[in-house]
Structure formats: C-alpha cells, structure tokens
Amino acid sequence: MRRIRKSRLFFFLAFIVLAAVIYTFVRQQVVTVEGASDLDVVEELYTLIEEQSVYDLDSGTIVEGALRGMASAIKDPYSSYYSKEEAAIQKASLAGEKVGIGVEIAEKNGKFIVISPVKSSPAEKAGIRPYDEIVQINDVRLDGKTIGEVIKLMQGKAGEEVTLVLYRPSIERHIKVAVERAKMENDTVDAKVVTVENVPIGYVTISLFAENTLEQWLQEVSKLIEQDVQALIVDVRDNPGGYLHSVAGIISTIGEEGKVFAYMQDGKGKLEPLKTVKLDEIEGLKKEIRKLPIVILQNEGSASASEVFSAAMQSWGKGTLVGGKSFGKGTVQETWDLANGGSVKLSTNKWLTPKETWINGKGIKPDVEVDQHPLYMIEFIPVRGSFEVGDFSEEVAYAQKVLHAFGFQIVRQDGYFDETTREAVVAFREKYDLHDGDKLDELFFEKMQEQVALYKSKAENDLQLQMAVSYVMHKLGH
Known part of the structure; x- marks a missing residue:
C-alpha cells in the first residue's frame, strides 16, 4: 500500500511541476507576442524573405514594395509613395x-x-x-x-x-x-483685354497653381489695370490645382488682410483657419483689384486649389461663379522626402470652405450654371479608315456624334452605319465640297476635325465665357 501511495504522490508532484513549466513557457510566449511591436514583425518578415524566399530579391526591391504597400493601405487616391x-x-x-x-x-x-x-x-x-x-x-x-x-x-x-x-x-x-x-x-497665367461695347474687360486664365503662379498673376493683372479694365473674368476651368500657398497668395490680393479663405481640419476634427496675408509691396495694386467686379469660370475639371479659390470668392461674395460644378477634391496633401531618395505624399487635412463646408466628392455649384454647346465639348480623337453602310465601329460612332452636334439629322450614335448616317455624310460632303460619295473616309475625317477645331477656336461659341461677359456687362450697368 505504501508503494502505491508513494507512486501516486510522485506522479502528482510530477504533474504539478510539468503544469508549472508549461504555464511558464506559454506565458513567456504570450508576453513575447504581445510585447512585439508592429515594426518588429515587419523586420521579421523582411528577414524571412531575404533568407528563405526561393526568389532572388535585393533589399531595395523588398523595401520599395513595403513602402508602396503602406501608402496604398490608406485607401486614399491622393496619397502615394514615389521612388x-x-x-x-x-x-x-x-x-x-x-x-x-x-x-x-x-x-x-x-x-x-x-x-x-x-x-x-x-x-x-x-x-x-x-x-x-x-x-x-x-x-x-x-x-x-x-x-x-x-x-x-x-x-x-x-x-x-x-x-x-x-x-x-x-x-x-x-x-x-x-x-x-x-x-x-509653366506659364500658368495668361491675360488679355476683351472689349465689349467699348468696355475693356480683363480676361485671365490660370491653368495651374504652380510655384511661380502668384508672380505671374501680379505681372499680368498689373498690365490689365494699366489698360483701365472695368472688370475681371478669371478662368480656372480644367485647372487641376497645385500649391496651396500659391492660391493663398492670389486670394490675398483680392481679400482684406486677415480674412479666412478656408479651414484646415486634421484627423481629430480640429479646425485651423487659413487667412489672407498682407502684401506690402503691392498695396496699390490690391486696391485697384478690389474695385473690380469679378467673375470666375469653372467646370468639372476645376479641382483642389482652384476650388479653394472659387469657394473663397463665392463665400465672400467677391466673385460670381459661372459654368459647371467643380470636381470635388476636398483634401490637402503634403510631401516628405525619404532617406532612399523617394518621397511620400499624404493627405494630412481636409479643407473646408469659409462657411465650413466640405466639398469632397460633391464639388462647388456655380451661381450661374451654363452648359456648353455639344459641338464645343466634342473631343479630338484620331480617326482613320474607310466605312460604309452596314459597318460598325468606334470611328463611325464618333462621326455620328460630331454630325449630330453640327445639326445633321442622325438617328443612331452607337457606331452602326445606317441609312440616316449615310444621308448625313452625303450632306456634309456636299456642304464642304468633298466630291461625290457616301462613305466615311480620310478626306471626310480631315474636314470634320478641321471644322470642329474652327468652331472651338471662336470665343463666341464658348457659351460659358459669353455668359460671364454678359454678367459682367450687367454688373457694370450696360
């Protein structure tokens, strides 16, 4: 009996010791896992790839992949890693x-x-x-x-x-x-005088808010002021944005010192007002600019910094927006140089209008909405080949779209060359003396593109610009 009891006691003690060892080991493992930082795991994977992967990859390639992966994990179209x-x-x-x-x-x-x-x-x-x-x-x-x-x-x-x-x-x-x-x-600012009923109007186009845009703006507007313009039309259509400090400088030439033109909002929701600054060296020019009625032309290609400009002018009542709804990019990006020579661009803030509205994905609605004539919006697409009744192609669809915009009777615009398309082709060829024929060919396409370019080159066909001019003349009492 004593032997049995001793045996049982031995196994019981052995079980206790074994349980204690297992508990200690497991706890150590838990502590190790819980104590490991995320960066330790990244380094661990890096080492495993270098030592165990069957693929021969240099360290630079692995690091590049990790950097790109971190940037893309944000799921933000405007945050990117660059080599x-x-x-x-x-x-x-x-x-x-x-x-x-x-x-x-x-x-x-x-x-x-x-x-x-x-x-x-x-x-x-x-x-x-x-x-x-x-x-x-x-x-x-x-x-x-x-x-x-x-x-x-x-x-x-x-x-x-x-x-x-x-x-x-x-x-x-x-x-x-x-x-x-x-x-x-990068001549981002272009200006000229448009004279209507003997009234000189300054027409300024800003294509991008680049490093030197403020300097160019000051030069061009100064020339307009010297020619006694009575109003300004500022065209930011298809302006994709650029530097925030660049647009801030231009806004500061129009608004009084210390006026909020936008808000920055960080990830925690904290708002920081962005205000116009004093530009001592151009005080005289600022006074002249502020006397003038301003109209801003925008469209769906006006984005980011150009939307900051439009929103400030609209919110302040300093400018009237004419055209279409803007793109709707309501975030601000900053760029940092990295040790490997690359850089990373990250969305660090939302920007809000002076009325604290976030326009991201929504855009800014114009005060006066104007749709362009379909012919003015026709894109230039290289088209070649020869097509006749019964054919189906993208080239035929493009020709149908252009012919319809020119006012020819077209039933289909899906690329199928039907009888009404043939009749329109014949009428077009007769109008522009392209000899007899009822086909779409190189001669037809060349003349068609020529006429589209001619139409778009005439300012009177830009309906948005013409509305801006009409609005300015109304404001001036003409």
Missing part, C-alpha cells in the same frame, strides 16, 4: 518647365482617373477629359501598376508620341488617343 525617379518626375510637374502630356491623375480603387488635363497642354488638345480612366499606355496595361509607374510610362522625350487607351464614362466605351509629348513652359 527616387518618380519623385523627380512629380516635382518637375510643378516646376518652371517640363516635358510630358500635361495631365493630372489620381488613383481610385486601383483605377487611374484623370482629374483634369492642363489647359493648352497636349492632353487637352488630344481631347482627354476629366473622369477619363487610363487603362493602357502604349502596349502596357495598367492593372496592378502604381501611380508612380503610370506617371513614368507617360514621360519621355519631347516630340515622341504616346498612345493611351481611355475608358470614358460619359459614352460608356473605350477610346484610343495618340498624344505627342511636348516641352511645356
């Missing part, structure tokens, strides 16, 4: 001179969306429009690409051609556009 090469391209986009096609894009849910083509850029001339989705550049599909890689694909030497495949939501189809890269001076 050293991509960062240089990005900085050049707002510098004094650049080579490219002139388009501002953002990534949204893996799609690359055009915010706006820069005014008078190759992209605008090629017919690229806000909300176009870029799906292919030359022969490269963009699935899985980063925004930096997309920007790099669009870069190249001046004079070289790049072909983009775009999906255009407004017509629910893909189109192919050839754009020639060009060297573009």
Whole structure:
C-alpha cells in the first residue's frame, strides 16, 4: 500500500511541476507576442524573405514594395509613395518647365482617373477629359501598376508620341488617343483685354497653381489695370490645382488682410483657419483689384486649389461663379522626402470652405450654371479608315456624334452605319465640297476635325465665357 501511495504522490508532484513549466513557457510566449511591436514583425518578415524566399530579391526591391504597400493601405487616391525617379518626375510637374502630356491623375480603387488635363497642354488638345480612366499606355496595361509607374510610362522625350487607351464614362466605351509629348513652359497665367461695347474687360486664365503662379498673376493683372479694365473674368476651368500657398497668395490680393479663405481640419476634427496675408509691396495694386467686379469660370475639371479659390470668392461674395460644378477634391496633401531618395505624399487635412463646408466628392455649384454647346465639348480623337453602310465601329460612332452636334439629322450614335448616317455624310460632303460619295473616309475625317477645331477656336461659341461677359456687362450697368 505504501508503494502505491508513494507512486501516486510522485506522479502528482510530477504533474504539478510539468503544469508549472508549461504555464511558464506559454506565458513567456504570450508576453513575447504581445510585447512585439508592429515594426518588429515587419523586420521579421523582411528577414524571412531575404533568407528563405526561393526568389532572388535585393533589399531595395523588398523595401520599395513595403513602402508602396503602406501608402496604398490608406485607401486614399491622393496619397502615394514615389521612388527616387518618380519623385523627380512629380516635382518637375510643378516646376518652371517640363516635358510630358500635361495631365493630372489620381488613383481610385486601383483605377487611374484623370482629374483634369492642363489647359493648352497636349492632353487637352488630344481631347482627354476629366473622369477619363487610363487603362493602357502604349502596349502596357495598367492593372496592378502604381501611380508612380503610370506617371513614368507617360514621360519621355519631347516630340515622341504616346498612345493611351481611355475608358470614358460619359459614352460608356473605350477610346484610343495618340498624344505627342511636348516641352511645356509653366506659364500658368495668361491675360488679355476683351472689349465689349467699348468696355475693356480683363480676361485671365490660370491653368495651374504652380510655384511661380502668384508672380505671374501680379505681372499680368498689373498690365490689365494699366489698360483701365472695368472688370475681371478669371478662368480656372480644367485647372487641376497645385500649391496651396500659391492660391493663398492670389486670394490675398483680392481679400482684406486677415480674412479666412478656408479651414484646415486634421484627423481629430480640429479646425485651423487659413487667412489672407498682407502684401506690402503691392498695396496699390490690391486696391485697384478690389474695385473690380469679378467673375470666375469653372467646370468639372476645376479641382483642389482652384476650388479653394472659387469657394473663397463665392463665400465672400467677391466673385460670381459661372459654368459647371467643380470636381470635388476636398483634401490637402503634403510631401516628405525619404532617406532612399523617394518621397511620400499624404493627405494630412481636409479643407473646408469659409462657411465650413466640405466639398469632397460633391464639388462647388456655380451661381450661374451654363452648359456648353455639344459641338464645343466634342473631343479630338484620331480617326482613320474607310466605312460604309452596314459597318460598325468606334470611328463611325464618333462621326455620328460630331454630325449630330453640327445639326445633321442622325438617328443612331452607337457606331452602326445606317441609312440616316449615310444621308448625313452625303450632306456634309456636299456642304464642304468633298466630291461625290457616301462613305466615311480620310478626306471626310480631315474636314470634320478641321471644322470642329474652327468652331472651338471662336470665343463666341464658348457659351460659358459669353455668359460671364454678359454678367459682367450687367454688373457694370450696360
């Protein structure tokens, strides 16, 4: 009996000891896991990939992937990581001179969306429009690409051609556009005098709020003041934005010192007012500018900093907005240089109007809404080939759209070459003396594009501009 009792006691004690050892080990493991920082885990994975992966990857590639992954995890189309090469391209986009096609894009849910083509850029001339989705550049599909890689694909030497495949939501189809890269001076402000009934009106176009835009604004507006203009029309249509300090400077030439033109709101909801500043060196010019009625032209391509400008003018009652609803980008980004030569751009704040309204995804409604004539909105698309009754193609659909905008009787605009399309083609060819024929051919397309360009080149066909002029004349009592 004693042996049995001793045996039982031995096993009981052994069980207690074993349980204590297991408990201590498990607790150590829990403490180790709970005590490990997130960065320790990143380093752990980095080491495992380097030592165990069957794929031969250098450390730079692994780090680049981690940096991109962290930026993309934010799920913000305006937050991005840029490699050293991509960062240089990005900085050049707002510098004094650049080579490219002139388009501002953002990534949204893996799609690359055009915010706006820069005014008078190759992209605008090629017919690229806000909300176009870029799906292919030359022969490269963009699935899985980063925004930096997309920007790099669009870069190249001046004079070289790049072909983009775009999906255009407004017509629910893909189109192919050839754009020639060009060297573009960042002359972001252009001004001239428009005389109506002997009344001189200053017409100022701001294509981008770049580093030197305030300086150019002061130069151009000074020239207009010297010519005794009675009002200003400021055109920020298709202006994709730019530097906040640049637009703040321009607003400061219009508003009184210390006036709130926007609010910054951080992630915790704290509001910080942004106020106009005193510009001593141009006090005389500011007084002259503030005497003038101001009309702002905007459209769906007016985004970010241009919306800050429009919102301030509208909220203050300093300017009347004419045109269409703006893009709706209500966040502000800051860029930091990284140790590897790259950079990261992050959305750090929301910006709100002086009335504390967040316009993100909503845009700013104009005071006077004006739709352009369909022909004025026709995009330029390279079209080639020969088509006749019974054919079906994108080229036919484009021709149908243009013919309809010109006022020809067209029943279909879906790309099917029917009898009414043939009749319209015959009428167009007769009107412009293109010899006998009822086909869409190279001669037809060349004349069609020529007439579209001619129509769009005439200021009287810009209905939004004409409304702005009419409004100014009304304000001046004419």
